[in-house]
Amino acid sequence: MPASPAARPAPTPPRLAVEGLRIDGRQQGRAITVVDGLSFELRPGRMLALVGESGCGKSLTAAAILGLLPWGFRITRGHVLLDGEDVLQLPPGAWRRRRAESMGAVFQNPLTALNPTLPIGSQVVEAARLAEQLGREPARARAQELLELVGVPEAARRLDDYPHHFSGGMRQRVAIAMALARNPAILVADEPTTALDLITQAQILRLLNRLQRERDLAVLFITHDLSLVAEYADDILVMYAGRAVERGEARAFFSAPLHPYSRALLGAVPHPAAPEERLTDIEGLPPAPHEYPPGCRFAPRCPRAGTVCRHEPPPPRVGDGSHEAFCHHPYTEGP
Amino acid sequence: MFAMILRRLLVSVTSLVLLVTIVFFMIHATPGGPAYSILGMHASPAAVAALNKQMGLSQPLGEQYVIWWWHLLQGRLGYSYIQHTPVTRLLRIYTGRTLLLDLSALGLAALIALVVGLVQGYLAERPLGKVIGVFQIVFYALPVFFVGILLIYILSIRLNLFPPGGIGHHGLDSRLRHLALPVFTLTLPIAAGLSRYFGHQARQEYRLDYVRTARARGLSDLRIALHHVLRNAVRPFVTMVGMMIPAVFVGDVLTESVFNYPGLGWLLWRSALDQDYPTVSAITLFIGVLTILGNLLADLINSILDVRVRYE
Structure with a gap:
């Protein structure tokens, strides 16, 4: 079939697609909706940064796609499609196995993410050993290989060391090795650098970026710090109070953020080039899930909010390319 | 490690001595005595006194206490008044x-x-x-x-x-x-x-x-x-x-x-x-x-x- 020269290559299908996700739970006896109508896609070789303040539902979103929602929280609407298959329809055991072979996860605190009473070598390959019934020697070889992959020096000598022999940054590397043990296509990283010092943060980010390129990983990177992901993220999704407020390709997003909340997030970080410039911080606190306002949830804190914002939920507004914001009064010019 | 064991042992022995001392004096502080258990509630005071003397219970309490430790160090736990048997055998x-x-x-x-x-x-x-x-x-x-x-x-x-x-x-x-x-x-x-x-x-x-x-x-x-x-x-x-x-x-x-x-x-x-x-x-x-x-x-x-x- 002759391809027309104008036809663009079909985009790679997403590894994971979340469609209209809604998570309900209970808090102090009240029914609450913590995530509502959230959609995104994770594609091979790309990093999606899910950004928002604490309590906006970003970690619960990660927990939902990892099947780790705490007791009392449930996915009540939407789909999670793993390579096109709706995993929420699977029986729990099958879903757990599916997840284990296709997703890896790294969390915030490397100091507690490893079992203190098991040597790291055996922990790193535990899941792979059980699933593939590896023998002792092949398992050790695999563990060494994984530790070398994430840059643990002298990996062969360190297999029998315990977590407390490692620094925080090294433990996070071990945790990443552990997440990659079964060669997943998707990596979920929930604030993986927040507990680390700045230099280690940068190293871990570079490592994740290298692994993403080498292994064609689809990465979901969750953070509260937009500036952290500016260099590496391919796509950005900003959440506020359980909903998406803006999403798009990173380049388009950073060149002209549309939503006042995104601008506020960017403004809340000092820029090294212009340190004397006054930081614009956001007045007030994000609302708790039981007191979400009608209309735009950011309206009470928004400098541009008008009457319509307080009464009507904002529609998607398209910026340039595949970049959109949910806002009645988006910014139209660059920052 | 060795110092730790030694310290633990020292604490243990001290608490044992304290425990036994407290029990010894408490049980002697209660009224009555084994003589009444042996001779019955209505035994004459003279008979009780005689039996107490025979069992060594008429000596001052402090002296009895020292004697008890002296016997213990020799591995003797005494003789049950009631069961008429050495206590070691009972144990x-x-x-x-x-x-x-x-x-x-x-x-x-x-x-x-x-x-x-x-x-x-x-x-x-x-x-x-x-x-x-x-x-x-x-x-x-x-x-x-x-x-x-x-x-x-x-x-x-x-x-x-x-x-x-x-x-x-x-x-x-x-x-x-x-x-x-x-x-x-x-x-x-x-x-x-x-x-x-x-x-x-x-x-x-x-x-x-x-x-x-x-x-x-x-x-x-x-x-x-x-x-x-x-x-x-x-x-x-x-x-x-x-x-x-x-x-x-x-x-x-x-x-x-x-x-x-x-x-x-x-x-x-x-x-x-x-x-x-x-x-x-x-x-x-x-x-x-x-x-x-x-x-x-x-x-x-x-x-x-x-x-x-x-x-x-």
């Missing part, structure tokens, strides 16, 4: 039965506590976890004599399934059947206490990130419970089991008296009623030694279980 006869009862109960309770605790930790805030918690409080609070008497009434008298007391002499089957109710009665409160403690421990472990990463890696709940949570939560539990030993013996005294089970607890109870000083002092000392040994054993097990080199 030989009664100790085995008590160890059998207490260790069965403690072992069974520890096993139950591990299983229930892991389940409870896993269930955490869920309703079933709270139901388990309520049962733990109820079983912990039920007095041993009440449970014992209830079991005797239902299982022995009404249903005739188990003998109501004694130890049985004819073969293993009879011995086990005699052991069943006392062991169960004694196990119940210990299991309740231990499982509540361990359930709390396991719940805290379940909250930690390594459990979440284990789940994220797709490990099964059983694997996480046994290979990860248990491994981390078991060390404080071992210490706790060691610390339960005195509580087990308190329960043992009640259980043995309810079931008429001739062990050390029963002997202690009888001897205390009869003010049989040498027997009471000897059993107290003996139980003290056992408690300290139990705690040392718990520490030893812990130091074997501890893979971490202390580095802080």
Whole structure:
């Protein structure tokens, strides 16, 4: 079939697609909706940064796609499609196995993410050993290989060391090795650098970026710090109070953020080039899930909010390319 | 390590000396005396005085105390006024039965506590976890004599399934059947206490990130419970089991008296009623030694279980 020269290559299908996700739970006896109508896609070789303040539902979103929602929280609407298959329809055991072979996860605190009473070598390959019934020697070889992959020096000598022999940054590397043990296509990283010092943060980010390129990983990177992901993220999704407020390709997003909340997030970080410039911080606190306002949830804190914002939920507004914001009064010019 | 053991030993010996001293003076401070138990409540004062003189009880208390220690250092625990037997011989006869009862109960309770605790930790805030918690409080609070008497009434008298007391002499089957109710009665409160403690421990472990990463890696709940949570939560539990030993013996005294089970607890109870000083002092000392040994054993097990080199 002759391809027309104008036809663009079909985009790679997403590894994971979340469609209209809604998570309900209970808090102090009240029914609450913590995530509502959230959609995104994770594609091979790309990093999606899910950004928002604490309590906006970003970690619960990660927990939902990892099947780790705490007791009392449930996915009540939407789909999670793993390579096109709706995993929420699977029986729990099958879903757990599916997840284990296709997703890896790294969390915030490397100091507690490893079992203190098991040597790291055996922990790193535990899941792979059980699933593939590896023998002792092949398992050790695999563990060494994984530790070398994430840059643990002298990996062969360190297999029998315990977590407390490692620094925080090294433990996070071990945790990443552990997440990659079964060669997943998707990596979920929930604030993986927040507990680390700045230099280690940068190293871990570079490592994740290298692994993403080498292994064609689809990465979901969750953070509260937009500036952290500016260099590496391919796509950005900003959440506020359980909903998406803006999403798009990173380049388009950073060149002209549309939503006042995104601008506020960017403004809340000092820029090294212009340190004397006054930081614009956001007045007030994000609302708790039981007191979400009608209309735009950011309206009470928004400098541009008008009457319509307080009464009507904002529609998607398209910026340039595949970049959109949910806002009645988006910014139209660059920052 | 050596200095640690030495320090522990020193503390242990000091507490033993204190324990025995307190018991010695307390039991002598109670009115009456073994002479009344031997001669009867209506014995003449002259006969009581004569018997006391013969038994060495007319000497000043301080002197008796020193003599008791002097004999102890020679390995002599004295002579029971009531049983007319050397106390060492009594200990030989009664100790085995008590160890059998207490260790069965403690072992069974520890096993139950591990299983229930892991389940409870896993269930955490869920309703079933709270139901388990309520049962733990109820079983912990039920007095041993009440449970014992209830079991005797239902299982022995009404249903005739188990003998109501004694130890049985004819073969293993009879011995086990005699052991069943006392062991169960004694196990119940210990299991309740231990499982509540361990359930709390396991719940805290379940909250930690390594459990979440284990789940994220797709490990099964059983694997996480046994290979990860248990491994981390078991060390404080071992210490706790060691610390339960005195509580087990308190329960043992009640259980043995309810079931008429001739062990050390029963002997202690009888001897205390009869003010049989040498027997009471000897059993107290003996139980003290056992408690300290139990705690040392718990520490030893812990130091074997501890893979971490202390580095802080």
